[in-house]
Amino acid sequence: MTALLTILGVLVFAIGMVISVSLHEAGHMIPAKKFGMKVTQFFFGFGRTIWSFKRGETEYGIKAIPFGGFVRIIGMLPPGKDQDPSTVRAASTGPFQSLVDNARAAEYETIDPADNGRLFYQKPWWQKLIVMASGPLVNVVIAFLLFGGLFMLYGASELQTTVKTVSKCVIPANEATPTRECDETKDKPSPARAAGILPGDRIVSFNGVQITEWEQLTPLIRANTDKPATIVVERDGKVLPPMKTNTILNQVVEKAGSEKVVNVGFLGVSPETKIVRQDLGYTVTQMGVITEATFHALLRFPEKLVGVAKAIVGGERDQNGPMSVVGAGRVAGEVASDQSITGEARFAFLISLLASVNLFLALFNFVPLLPLDGGHMVGAIWEGIKRGFAKLTGRPDPGHVDVGKLLPVAYVMASIFVVMGVLLVVADVVNPIRLNG
Known part of the structure; x- marks a missing residue:
């Protein structure tokens, strides 16, 4: 077949x-x-x-x-x-x-x-x-x-405000090859994991800014560099108390399809996607x-x-x-x-x-x-x-x-x-x- x-x-x-x-x-x-x-x-x-x-x-x-x-x-x-x-x-x-x-x-x-x-x-x-x-x-x-x-x-695939995955730790972009896995004894835990964010959580706000689409969240995280962040999520239909963490500076690819690496704020979450007619x-x-x-x-x-x-x-x-x-x-x-x-x-x-x-x-x-x-x-x-x-x-x-x-x-x-x-x-x-x- x-x-x-x-x-x-x-x-x-x-x-x-x-x-x-x-x-x-x-x-x-x-x-x-x-x-x-x-x-x-x-x-x-x-x-x-x-x-x-x-x-x-x-x-x-x-x-x-x-x-x-x-x-x-x-x-x-x-x-x-x-x-x-x-x-x-x-x-x-x-x-x-x-x-x-x-x-x-x-x-x-x-x-x-x-x-x-x-x-x-x-x-x-x-x-x-x-x-x-x-x-x-x-x-x-x-x-x-x-x-x-x-x-x-x-x-077309649209990014949702719901978290799909939470990174265990921070791996620089220049090391993030298919063979490079998280080493919890050496790598720092991701800020999202440290804050207690779980897959399935819906991001409600970031530093007081209401989040209605994932495209809002990415620039906010990147611009936050290594400063404190307050995140509110909804889990199982209930809005949880604000979670506090510090985003950290990390090397990431500037944008999809690009090879340019930049130092920006990193949280460690990726979104769910949904096919939506355009x-x-x-x-x-x-x-x-x-x-x-x-x-x-x-x-x-x-x-x-x-x-x-x-x-x-x-x-x-x-x-x-x-x-x-x-x-x-x-x-x-x-x-x-x-x-x-x-x-x-x-x-x-x-x-x-x-x-x-x-x-x-x-x-x-x-x-x-x-x-x-x-x-x-x-x-x-x-x-x-x-x-x-x-x-x-x-x-x-x-x-x-x-x-x-x-x-x-x-x-x-x-x-x-x-x-x-x-x-x-x-x-x-x-x-x-x-x-x-």
Whole structure:
């Protein structure tokens, strides 16, 4: 049964990714066709063609390597200065496929004279911008719909004012590894334990401040440093006399997902959580929070890859580090087979995972470097600025911006992406991230 659930979880995640990638590429193709651009191919995957069919001038199909996809739009690069303008190479929106297709040294594909005016580079800058931005924007919409449906129909975990656990003693954050346990002969007892707080107690007030939600309590405790604290709790429906203790300075992680350690007041309690349905405003707020966290994760991506490389040769794998689609699929299978949680919770996690991957794909593709969509978007915007400035100043039209001049950058970046992808896939096979340790 466990194996079947694992396979089912991986299958659900894989189907979700196929749909997400296909919709991303459709986001490029649909506006391209609307603007009269010539689109000759729409494929999921790369490499050898497994199956395809042709409708109109566009071939649709599946290729052998199921990582990503591409849309082939004719004329994404203008011809070189010494090339016949009647011929132009077809380029694709897929990051790695476009590297090969856009190489100026490659053979150019002859186009029909009737295609003049339908080439990507010949179109207005704003049309090119829309075509390239629509792909990642589709991923943003998918992420929003998935997160929104999850939060509003299932709910999100909310911290309660009821205590779930009471720490036995004080362990600094830099020592709080899974193997570090409380040593009551050496470690100080936690202030909460010393005060007599028990799991199941509801925090009523802290230093005279009425507590209605846990988010109120955390900053109060942290700001109290090592000063006296008076705490009122409700136990078994009865409000107990005030408990007095001293919070102590301790090293804790600044916030969830952060690696920064700060010295703040410490009490030694953690809250119970409850799944509560949310509204649209919560979805928007959480999307902002997740986007910010994803942005910071992208900035630290190269640094994190060093740890991934070490994990391949036997080092410890960072459980909060990056993973490939293969790793995400393994996590999906692991959660799907975890019968210690409800079926609803497992399904909710899969939806959350798919939403998070879509948001990451969107932000990654917005990076303003070729061969990503963001590189082409920057070229279109720069063309609009140059042409607009020339028109305002009465200067001659400067013409199209040739993003082909950035092909050396594209080669370097694509090589880096390939190395990063291989590292992550290998690490996810030999030393995968496991939710349950």
